[in-house]
Amino acid sequence: MAGEPPDVLTGRLGYLLKHTQLALTAAVARALEPFGLDGRELAVLAVLAAEYPLSQLAAAERLGVDRTTMVALVDVLEDKGFVERRRSQEDRRKNIVELTGLGRETLDKAERARGDAEREFLAPLGKAGADRLVGDLRALLTADRRS
Amino acid sequence: MAGEPPDVLTGRLGYLLKHTQLALTAAVARALEPFGLDGRELAVLAVLAAEYPLSQLAAAERLGVDRTTMVALVDVLEDKGFVERRRSQEDRRKNIVELTGLGRETLDKAERARGDAEREFLAPLGKAGADRLVGDLRALLTADRRS
């Protein structure tokens, strides 16, 4: 950003959300750089670790991305050695995507780094303010899904 | 989104910010549809109206976008009849971008519609909660710019 944004922009919720997200994405990317992945890829690993076994399509649904997007995402994570595809025995159309040992280790370390980065990002609000913000955002998303 | 996102995602600040922003962008786009522009284009009109005269480059700096991005943005707004380019007399390298009568009218009406849409989006938090969220986001952006 070149200089301070004018009030006519910082009074817009859309502007605030967009630029807050951009700033956080950059901060998290910096924190995750040593682990060789970004926040989006880490979220994929977290989803795969939380529920097992997941097919590519099931993982894509959890993440809210298209299955064609998931192909590229798994390609990258497989190239990096964090996951492996294997054909499901029960239904040979499905790829089960599972974490490798490296994937599991990286997930643990990177999740700690992400948590630290998020806490630092939210530090200006204080601990209570940070929890409040997260709660508010959750409430908005939940409300939106019902509408 | 296909179904509820799992807790492993809704506990991530990045996920919350991204999807809150997506939901708001969609809500604002719906509200602005009758006026023939989207939230980003409306923000350009608002910046141009707030400070006069602005060259393309100056407007781009206020908005935090590249000058090449600004070219396309002004092209679209000019095609829609909301703004006009004219050469600056003082410095003939510069395009002064000014609102047309239609641009000014549309800005007023669309800004009211945007405000209504944002208030409705934030309604689950109550008036006090909504103000608090906006204040928190402003605080985060200000803090981030200083780091």
Next chain:
DNA sequence: TATTGTTATACTCTATAACTATA
């Protein structure tokens, strides 16, 4: 030489359509 606007180009993220293999 530097700045402003422009064009050409490319890169990221995402989705749609069509293909393959399996069911």
Next chain:
DNA sequence: TATAGTTATAGAGTATAACAATA
């Protein structure tokens, strides 16, 4: 016929490099 994965392709949105006009 329908589903899972894949590929090709295209559309936003954005940025970098190079050029013309002007300073």
